[in-house]
Amino acid sequence: MCFKNLPVEFDSAGKPFLRAGVGDPYATATATAPEGPRQLTADKIEDLLKRNGHIKSMDFDPVTRVAGALAFHTVADFDKRKILEARSVATLFRGYEVIMVGRDPRDAIFITSRACGVCGGVHSTCSALATEMAIGCCPPPQGVLVRNLALALEFLYDHPLHLHLLAGPDYSQVIVEPTNPSLYERAKTSEARHTGIHGYRTIAELMTDLNPLTGKLYVEALHMTRVAREAYVLICGKYPHPQTIVPGGMSSTINLTVMNEMFVRLGQFFDYSKKLALIWDDLTEFFYEANPEYKKVGARRANLIDTGIFDHPDAYDATYESADDWGNRRWATPGAIVDGKLVTTDLKKINMGLEEFVEHSYYEEWTGDGQKMHFPTDPSGNPLSPYHPWNKVTRPRPQGQNWKEKYTWDTTPRWDRQGMEAGCYARLWNTAVARKMPESPFMESTGHSLKMRVPAGALPETDLEWHVPDVWNAFERNRGRAYCMAFTTLIAFEQWRAIMERLKDGDTKTATKFEIPKRGTQQGVGFWGAGRGYLTHHLTLDRGAVANYQIVTPSTWNASPTDRWGQPGPYEEAVMNTPLLEETGDATKFRGLDVLRAIRSFDPCMPCTTHIQSEGGLITREVNTCACGLDE
Amino acid sequence: MRVLAGGIGYPDLCDYSIGIEVQEKLSEREAPPGVVVEDLSYNPIAIIQRLNDEAPDSLFERVVVVSAVKRGDRPSGAVSCYRWDGGMPSDEEVQRAVTDAVTGIIAMDNTLVIARYFKALPEEVVVVEVEPETHEFGAALSAEVSTAFPNICDTVWRCATDDAFVGQLPSGALALTVVPLIRFG
Numbered sequence: 001m002c003f004k005n006l007p008v009e010f011d012s013a014g015k016p017f018l019r020a021g022v023g024d025p026y027a028t029a030t031a032t033a034p035e036g037p038r039q040l041t042a043d044k045i046e047d048l049l050k051r052n053g054h055i056k057s058m059d060f061d062p063v064t065r066v067a068g069a070l071a072f073h074t075v076a077d078f079d080k081r082k083i084l085e086a087r088s089v090a091t092l093f094r095g096y097e098v099i100m101v102g103r104d105p106r107d108a109i110f111i112t113s114r115a116c117g118v119c120g121g122v123h124s125t126c127s128a129l130a131t132e133m134a135i136g137c138c139p140p141p142q143g144v145l146v147r148n149l150a151l152a153l154e155f156l157y158d159h160p161l162h163l164h165l166l167a168g169p170d171y172s173q174v175i176v177e178p179t180n181p182s183l184y185e186r187a188k189t190s191e192a193r194h195t196g197i198h199g200y201r202t203i204a205e206l207m208t209d210l211n212p213l214t215g216k217l218y219v220e221a222l223h224m225t226r227v228a229r230e231a232y233v234l235i236c237g238k239y240p241h242p243q244t245i246v247p248g249g250m251s252s253t254i255n256l257t258v259m260n261e262m263f264v265r266l267g268q269f270f271d272y273s274k275k276l277a278l279i280w281d282d283l284t285e286f287f288y289e290a291n292p293e294y295k296k297v298g299a300r301r302a303n304l305i306d307t308g309i310f311d312h313p314d315a316y317d318a319t320y321e322s323a324d325d326w327g328n329r330r331w332a333t334p335g336a337i338v339d340g341k342l343v344t345t346d347l348k349k350i351n352m353g354l355e356e357f358v359e360h361s362y363y364e365e366w367t368g369d370g371q372k373m374h375f376p377t378d379p380s381g382n383p384l385s386p387y388h389p390w391n392k393v394t395r396p397r398p399q400g401q402n403w404k405e406k407y408t409w410d411t412t413p414r415w416d417r418q419g420m421e422a423g424c425y426a427r428l429w430n431t432a433v434a435r436k437m438p439e440s441p442f443m444e445s446t447g448h449s450l451k452m453r454v455p456a457g458a459l460p461e462t463d464l465e466w467h468v469p470d471v472w473n474a475f476e477r478n479r480g481r482a483y484c485m486a487f488t489t490l491i492a493f494e495q496w497r498a499i500m501e502r503l504k505d506g507d508t509k510t511a512t513k514f515e516i517p518k519r520g521t522q523q524g525v526g527f528w529g530a531g532r533g534y535l536t537h538h539l540t541l542d543r544g545a546v547a548n549y550q551i552v553t554p555s556t557w558n559a560s561p562t563d564r565w566g567q568p569g570p571y572e573e574a575v576m577n578t579p580l581l582e583e584t585g586d587a588t589k590f591r592g593l594d595v596l597r598a599i600r601s602f603d604p605c606m607p608c609t610t611h612i613q614s615e616g617g618l619i620t621r622e623v624n625t626c627a628c629g630l631d632e
Numbered sequence: 633m634r635v636l637a638g639g640i641g642y643p644d645l646c647d648y649s650i651g652i653e654v655q656e657k658l659s660e661r662e663a664p665p666g667v668v669v670e671d672l673s674y675n676p677i678a679i680i681q682r683l684n685d686e687a688p689d690s691l692f693e694r695v696v697v698v699s700a701v702k703r704g705d706r707p708s709g710a711v712s713c714y715r716w717d718g719g720m721p722s723d724e725e726v727q728r729a730v731t732d733a734v735t736g737i738i739a740m741d742n743t744l745v746i747a748r749y750f751k752a753l754p755e756e757v758v759v760v761e762v763e764p765e766t767h768e769f770g771a772a773l774s775a776e777v778s779t780a781f782p783n784i785c786d787t788v789w790r791c792a793t794d795d796a797f798v799g800q801l802p803s804g805a806l807a808l809t810v811v812p813l814i815r816f817g
Contacts, residue, residue, distance in 0.1 A: 065727065065728075117735055118736055120736075161734050212723070212727045213727060213730070
């Protein structure tokens with residue numbers, strides 16, 4: 001049974017039902033969250049700050065080297081070098097859900113793409129998937145494959161960008177040497193284990209090339225984003241907001257010329273992905289050996305969620321009814337991992353367990369007061385919470401910041417009432433342990449690891465193996481992301497091979513015609529993934545127009561605030577567990593490096609809109625609730 | 633002389649789209665040899681890569697950019713034109729600009745700072761700033777910017793084609809913002 005907290009049980013045939021005799025099954029007290037970390041109360045923190053000079057607030061506003069607007073408030077005990085309070089603040093409003101209401105669903109592909117300046121295509125695709133499901137339209141196999149390939153290419157842009165432009169500098173010489181001089185001294189004499197692949201003799205050499213702006217790895221990452229972009233536009237026309245993604249497939253023209261040009265670019269990632277995986281292996285092991293306390297940086301329970309991605313062309317039928325079947329045949333397996341154990345790979349159960357709360361967010365509640373619950377069940381008759389996105393109404397309510405009440409524009413998604421984390425590593429983990437991925441000469445899911453055989457480039461064919469880690473922390477997130485480069489490259493290569501096979505048979509059909517129904521109500525959900533992990537778009541159509549549109553992104557999960565039970569969100573939990581390891585005795589000289597490592601390891605992506613839609617239909621003003629004056 | 637004249641902005645953002653509007657209008661004119669009018673409203677890193685693709689023996693010798701820049705100390709629709717003094721922010725700020733660039737922010741100051749840092753720009757960079765009034769979704773320019781539109785187009789055109797005019801322009805600095813990183817309480 002995958003739910004421990006929601007009052008949902010399963011009959012002998014596996015059909016879920018609400019536990020009998022429960023009057024208000026989704027009430028806070030009925031379905032309680034499990035034991036786990038809790039924030040101290042705001043009163044307690046205030047008291048500690050007043051009574052102890054060594055306890056101070058340390059605020060990051062904005063958190064730099066992340067995508068978009070994120071602020072972070074902490075209270076730290078500089079004697080014990082620990083964090084007492086952590087609050088994640090999304091400082092800008094994302095209004096796409098409001099903007100979408102009343103529009104033609106086809107607009108959603110282009111409008112929701114603008115939710116992100118990095119991964120617009122994943123939103124376009126997720127939107128197309130939701131529409132496909134709602135209107136009953138399935139793409140042809142070649143359309144599924146081309147779509148997969150496009151998304152893989154987007155990740156090949158995304159992962160190096162994070163690893164070597166955003167997170168990488170935290171491990172570079174210019175950062176490590178002044179903050180942890182003894183560690184850097186050790187790095188000078190620590191030999192790297194995989195010199196033969198990445199070329200670095202010592203860890204210090206590697207750290208030097210991670211230096212921002214000037215380091216070779218930084219500059220190389222900038223170049224590789226170009227290679228991925230060039231490949232992407234061959235089939236999507238534009239980056240980051242593609243023009244060829246449609247419900248029912250892709251409007252791209254696919255031929256041998258395009259695919260050959262594609263391979264010229266894709267092939268460059270064979271060697272690059274080997275290098276990345278082993279650079280982050282070496283870096284991680286160096287830090288662990290130098291000081292095991294680094295295993296606590298960004299540590300939290302291994303609660304991860306992902307919807308899977310990369311459909312099998314013979315399995316995907318765009319229906320909710322068979323989502324479990326086609327979901328389990330995806331190249332990246334869907335799944336929910338709780339305390340390190342995979343509890344389900346069923347997309348419908350992942351969907352059923354999803355709720356979104358707003359206790360600490362700048363939104364009004366939408367349940368209660370006689371509010372009608374639109375969908376007590378999903379299209380298969382499985383119970384849904386009133387807090388489920390299909391039942392949610394987005395009601396923004398800007399107001400002052402208060403840790404006891406509301407302090408962020410992010411909502412609080414929970415699965416089975418637990419704080420879950422999204423990331424590309426979640427898809428790696430699910431796929432590794434589920435043993436459900438399609439057969440491949442290049443990848444093997446072993447139940448505890450994922451084996452990858454990366455073809456030769458200038459470097460020889462190389463076997464990589466990502467292992468489910470013993471601890472879950474900032475280093476493992478980065479290492480996982482680095483291995484995801486190889487995973488994604490191989491998936492892209494598999495799609496390329498399959499497209500070529502179909503082209504040989506003359507199959508160039510990439511889309512199915514569709515019509516938007518003008519009558520009735522339809523539901524759809526896009527189960528997809530961004531470079532940063534989990535992505536869903538929940539859509540309700542009414543007489544051909546969007547009646548409700550709800551987006552849950554990876555950073556909606558990760559940046560979420562403390563919930564109604566006092567459970568911190570993932571960033572918050574990870575920071576609360578982070579020791580302050582900088583080698584300075586002066587609290588004012590702290591750079592908050594380990595806190596920032598913890599946050600950045602999630603690859604935060606907050607860019608959204610800064611605009612609100614007024615009743616008149618125009619976007620009218622900026623809203624920016626910053627973290628200034630937190631302590632007042 | 634090879635000159636690249638480009639607009640920078642987001643589409644459908646009223647006055648903040650002025651860079652794109654001007655670039656589109658100027659694209660209708662017949663440019664003299666060596667003058668290229670282009671939309672530069674995309675990832676600044678990609679712009680660097682595009683500039684670096686030019687043949688070494690025929691690099692652009694002048695870049696002219698036009699964009700909305702809110703300074704707040706001049707009337708809406710005001711046009712400021714200057715030769716960029718090349719002043720650069722700290723490396724920390726350049727990093728922030730790169731982060732913004734690769735995560736989807738399109739802004740003139742970021743574009744110039746990053747392109748200068750990575751040595752993709754010629755020595756001569758001319759900036760045409762337009763003080764915006766409206767910052768909303770939509771295609772319409774405000775009355776003030778709309779009135780100034782022909783003048784903005786002519787100014788950019790002169791910057792691209794009239795060496796003597798450019799020679800008389802003052803030198804000026806970009807309107808850069810600096811953000812704090814950490815605050816203790």
